[in-house]
Amino acid sequence: MITPESFFRALSDGTRLRCLLLLLAEDAICVCEFVHALDLSQPRVSRHLGHLRDVGIVTTERRGQWMYYRLNRELPTWARDVLTAAFQAEGVRDLRQRLASMPNRPSISCN
Amino acid sequence: MITPESFFRALSDGTRLRCLLLLLAEDAICVCEFVHALDLSQPRVSRHLGHLRDVGIVTTERRGQWMYYRLNRELPTWARDVLTAAFQAEGVRDLRQRLASMPNRPSISCN
DNA sequence: TAATCATATACGGATATCCATATATAAGAT
DNA sequence: ATCTTATATATGGATATCCGTATATGATTA
Numbered sequence: 314m315i316t317p318e319s320f321f322r323a324l325s326d327g328t329r330l331r332c333l334l335l336l337l338a339e340d341a342i343c344v345c346e347f348v349h350a351l352d353l354s355q356p357r358v359s360r361h362l363g364h365l366r367d368v369g370i371v372t373t374e375r376r377g378q379w380m381y382y383r384l385n386r387e388l389p390t391w392a393r394d395v396l397t398a399a400f401q402a403e404g405v406r407d408l409r410q411r412l413a414s415m416p417n418r419p420s421i422s423c424n
Numbered sequence: 425m426i427t428p429e430s431f432f433r434a435l436s437d438g439t440r441l442r443c444l445l446l447l448l449a450e451d452a453i454c455v456c457e458f459v460h461a462l463d464l465s466q467p468r469v470s471r472h473l474g475h476l477r478d479v480g481i482v483t484t485e486r487r488g489q490w491m492y493y494r495l496n497r498e499l500p501t502w503a504r505d506v507l508t509a510a511f512q513a514e515g516v517r518d519l520r521q522r523l524a525s526m527p528n529r530p531s532i533s534c535n
Numbered sequence: 536t537a538a539t540c541a542t543a544t545a546c547g548g549a550t551a552t553c554c555a556t557a558t559a560t561a562a563g564a565t
Numbered sequence: 566a567t568c569t570t571a572t573a574t575a576t577g578g579a580t581a582t583c584c585g586t587a588t589a590t591g592a593t594t595a
């Protein structure tokens with residue numbers, strides 16, 4: 314179960330926080346997209362995403378060679394509200410822009 | 425300035441989180457009241473409250489020998505919203521009850 | 536001034552966190 | 566099977582965090 318303490322601990326790292334703010338804007342994102350948008354090393358992104366999955370904040374879905382991450386649909390309301398509130402504080406627009414500007418961005422079919 | 429990252433880092437500790445949830449319900453609380461409500465050692469509470477003050481989340485006001493802590497009135501909206509959302513998750517009622525049940529509770533005149 | 540109550544800080548040690556680098560796994564593609 | 570791309574994990578070291586205990590500061594009272 315996800316508690317306020319474990320949830321805030323997960324948000325206390327800049328890398329994880331930015332991943333989540335991206336996921337609030339985009340439905341599903343794969344690791345290489347995070348790497349491009351955040352301009353960080355692949356192991357670093359992967360490790361932090363794995364942490365978010367272990368805590369139960371995100372879920373994963375493999376699509377071929379790509380691993381897609383999305384916000385856990387069963388995230389409690391209060392947790393989603395916390396993210397939405399944090400979203401109001403940040404200039405995430407440039408983040409989203411860098412995600413959109415990725416060349417050869419893999420596409421996920423939505424179903 | 426207070427950023428989402430520094431804010432969430434401050435909330436990532438159980439002691440600090442519970443202090444803040446108490447402050448969301450009660451206007452101003454002094455250290456010995458926190459100690460009673462949380463049943464923790466005085467240095468531990470004081471250290472965490474000091475941290476919250478350093479980050480700018482709470483402000484202090486000395487009243488005689490008592491040091492009162494309150495939420496920073498200038499806390500940005502998004503931060504207050506985060507706390508309010510977290511408040512929805514927790515059974516803070518027992519916390520508040522333990523605060524109310526403190527014997528010889530010092531009183532602060534509100535002005 | 537001395538004694539007391541409330542609060543803050545200093546110190547050391549245990550543990551946790553984070554990173555870069557290297558390597559392992561897993562799924563295509565040739 | 567081999568090669569390439571995508572992702573995950575292991576290792577070791579640097580740094581941060583947290584705690585209990587002891588002590589310092591500050592206000593109040595006797």
